[in-house]
Amino acid sequence: MPEPVDHAAAGDRVDHADPEGPAGPVGPVDPAQVQRLTDAVTRLRRALRSSIRTDYPWESLPMAQVELLQTLAAGPLRVGELAARQRLAPNTVSGLVSRMLESGFVDRQADPGDRRTARIALTEAGHRQLADWQRAHERRIASALDALTPDDSAAVFGALGALERLATALGEDDGRA
Template identity: 80%
Template sequence: MPSSPHVPDPATGTPETSVEHARRLTDVVTRLRRALRSSIRTDYPWESLPMAQVELLQTLAAAPLRVGELAARQRLAPNTVSGLVGKLLDAGFVDRQADPGDRRTARIALTPAGQRQLDDWQHAHERRIADALGTLDPGDRDAVFQALPALDQLARALAGPTPPAE
C-alpha cells in the first residue's frame, strides 16, 4: 500500500513528500556506503577488493554458477562479469568447474581462499559497523535496528525478480 504523499519530517515537523523522502534516503544510503567503503580501507588497508568482486564472491558463496547466471543475478553484462571473474581467477578466489548439466560450459565456484577473503571482508565490515553503532545514542541505535526489516523489504522491492540468464 503506498504511503501518504505528505509525511511530517521528524526533524522539522513540516510535511515532506514521498519524493523528498526518497531523495533523503538515497542521499543517506549513498553516504553510508561511501563512508563504509572509505573507512574500511583506512582501518583495514589490506582490504582492497573492489565492491563488484566482493558482490560476486557473496553470490558464489551460495552455490557455483555459470557466468551468464552470475551476470543475471548481478544485473551486469556477461562480458563485465567475465572480466571480474578473470581477476578473481588470477587471485585464486574462484575456480572453474565442469557443469554437470552441460559439459560444454563451466561453473564458477568459490575456492577456500575466496571464502577466507569473503569471511575477512564480512568480519571487518561487521566490526566497523558495530563500532559505529556503539557511538549512537540508544534511541538512534534502536531506530536503526527497528528499520532493518523495512529496509530489507525495500531492498527486495528494488531488486525485483532476477532476470533469466542469457
C-alpha cells in the same frame, strides 16, 4: 488495552498491495524524504568502503568482486547467471571472474548439467576473503552503532525489516547486503 504492534519494526511482512496496511492508509511518498534516503544510503555505502580501506589497507578487492563473492557464497553459478544476478554485462563479469581466478578466490568447475559450460565457485581462499571482509565491516558498523544513542541504534535495527523489503522491491532478490 493491548499495546499496538509496529509490524514493520517487528519484522512482519507488510502486504504492499493493501494500501490500508497494518498501520493504516499509506499516503503519497514525500520526494524530500526519498532524497534523504537516497543520500543516506549513498553516504553509508561510501563511508563503509572508505573506512574499511582506512582500517585494512590490504583490502583492495573492488566492490564488484566482493559482490560476486557474496553471490557465489550460495553456490556455483555460470557466468551468465552471475551477470544476470549482478545486473552486469556477461563480458564485464567474465573480466571480473578472470581477475578473481588469478587471485585464487574462485575456480571453474564442470557443470554437471551441461559439460560444455563451466560454473564458477568460491575457493577456500575466496571463502576466507569474503569472511574477512564481512567481519571487518561488521566491526566497523558495530563501532559506529556504539557511538549512537541507544534510541538511534534501536531505530536503525527497527528499520531493518523495512529496508530489506525496500531492497526486494527494488529488485534485489539474491540475498546480498
